[in-house]
Amino acid sequence: MSLKWLEWAKRIQSLSQxxxxxxxxxxxxxxxEELRTISVEIMEEHTGLEMQKIKELFANEKGYQTPKMDVRGAVFHEGKILMVRENIDNRWAxxxxxxxxGLSPAENIAKEIQEESGYIVVPTKMLALLDMNKHPHPPQPFHYYKLFIQCEIVGGEAKNGVETKGVEFFPEHDLPELSLNRNVESQLHTLFDFEKNPTRATLFD
Incomplete structure (x- = not known):
């Protein structure tokens, strides 16, 4: 769960922006501007990152700050769920x-799935809208909402993308090492429950 210092830094950054x-x-x-500098100093003190890098990542945005939206696809085949191995950490998501x-959530997830896995899909149902802060992800510099959309394969074939180096389907009780910034085990189990109970109502935090 999020650490208190990180919550303070993010809140100060949001208010200053x-x-x-x-x-x-x-x-x-x-x-x-001084408040924003303080938020960067907090991040530097607790992460060990260089101040300039933190400024570029954490304090370089314009306008009113809102949560960022991360969309994830739930694609099932024969009781298994589609996952890709991320180049950045060699783990699965x-x-x-x-x-x-310029793209709707449905258009975004269809594009992402094709780019990362090679499969052409049709989005069919929004399963869950979750607040990253309420789930056991590693601490993050921004506040994220995670949107999980179920999709059906209508074409294509397994193919690595620019950001991925593996495409496989996994059963619920034999999941690979997960890329925890992107998804955690409890979320995967929730998605499998939707597959078993298709009439289950959309879940949200």
């Missing part, structure tokens, strides 16, 4: 990623 967006007074802008501007 909003202030920099909407404030007109030059002295208020200076104060909000449901295909998906951040939603792109």
């Amino acid at each position: 909003s202030g920099l967006t909407f404030s007109k007074d030059v002295f208020d802008l200076e104060r909000f 449901l295909p998906g990623g951040f939603c792109d501007i």
Whole structure:
């Protein structure tokens, strides 16, 4: 679960970014800029990352800050779920990623699944909308919502993508080592429960 210092840093960053967006007074802008610097210093102290790298990642956005949307596909075949091996950590995740501007959630997940696994799919049902902070993911610099959409394969074949180096289907009780930034075991079990109980209502935090 999220650490307290990380929650403070994210909250200070969010408030400072909003202030920099909407404030007109030059002295208020200076104060909000100082708050953003404090949020970066907190991250630097507790992560060991260089301040410039944190600024680029954590404090370089514009406008009112809102949670980021991560969409993941649940594709079942013969009782197994589709997963891809991520290049970045050599671990396994449901295909998906951040939603792109200009595409709907359904369009995003269909694109991500084809790019990462080679399969062409049709989205059929939104299974869950979860708050990353309420699940046992590693600490993250941003606040994420995770959208899980069930899809059916209508074409294509297993094929590695630019960001992936493995495409396989796994049974519920023989899951691979998971990429925990992207999905955790309890979420996978929830998705298998939807496969067993297709009339189950959409889950949300």
